[in-house]
Amino acid sequence: MPNSSEKTLNFIRLPVWAWGLLFFFGANLAGCGQPEMKSAKIRPVPRDYVFRLAETHPPDFPTTLADKKFAELVFQRTNGRIKIDVFASSQLGEERAVIEQVQLGAIEFTRVSAAPLAEFNKQFGVFSLPYIFDDDAHLWRFLGTETGIKMLDNLEISHLKGLAYYSAGARHFYTKKMVKSLADLKGLRIRVQQNKINMDLINALGAVAIPTPYGEVLSDLKSSAIDGAENNPPSYLTAKHFQVAKYYILDGHQRVPEVLLISKITWDKLSNEDREIIKQAALDSVKTQRELWNKFEKEAMEKLKSAGVVITEVKDIKPWKSAVKPVIDKYRAEYEKELEIINKVR
DSSP, rough: OOOOHHHHHHHHHHHHHHHHHOOOOOOHHHHHSSOOOHHTTTTTTOOOOEEEEEEESOTSSHHHHHHHHHHHHHHHTTTSEEEEEEEOOTTTTTTTHHHHHHHHHHSSSEEEEHHHTTTOOGGGGGGGGGTSSSSSSHHHHHHHSHEEEEEEEEHGTEEEEEEEEOOOEEEEEESSSSOSSSGGGOOOOOESSSSHHHHHHHHTTTEEEEEEEGHHHHHHHHSSOOOEEEHHHHHHHHHHGGGGOOOOEEEEEOOEEEEEEEHHHHHHOOOOOHHHHHHHHHHHHHHHHHHHHHHHHHHHHHHHHTTTTTTEEEEEOOHHHHHHHHHHHHHTTTTTTHHHHHHHHO
């Protein structure tokens, strides 16, 4: 049996490779007991969240660019802790389906038109009522009232949280055959956004309402499943609907704002500080969106004219308003408060 002196001597005589292993494991064990501060300083800041924002419009559309501005502001103001990826061109689905996913928290953010929101929160149906706003300034005066702002918060009962409004201009009809007057709309199959008021509006004008997802409009126009649709100039242009339906009549029957939303499930997970950052970033992105929208709307009209679109202006809107009066009367009691404020800020 070797004595203790011999054991010590054998230990000292370990080969070089064995000494290397002892040094390696000893250094790592020491590191576990006392982390080195210097290495911690160069570690990247971990992201708390990576969220998705669903958008219907193409990447260069004013609304999509505003989505990206919003995401950029959130990223900057949280020092990279919250990253929001914008998915344009309906990559995550059409608006109605996306709203349902946002309710469930499967998608965290979206930008949608207020029209399909009416199917989830009836108060937003007021924007689908025809000819209730004189111009864009009138709409934005209403959106800035206590009632307009509260509407965003009221979405919480639908498991959604409204963050801000975006501009979407006025909506007009475009068709495959010439429409110069109200009488020319009679019997035409017109695609509408998916809510009851829109259907009542089209039917009151003598046309046939066909509720269809936005992404199917172009193919339906080509196949003659529909005779026309209605939308603002930028959407009419970028969706290429003008290539099939070359007649555009400017009646301005609706001014339906866009709404930037977050899932209530997602909102409840956030700290108060992050909620404030997200809300303010959304409000700050509105200026960018409205500036881009106003510029692009003018450019869109010029491009449509250059492409050979026949544009007709409605000079006497009275017959159109008279035709849809039954629609206003049908929903007046339901939207009495909102209509009162709209008239007040006219």
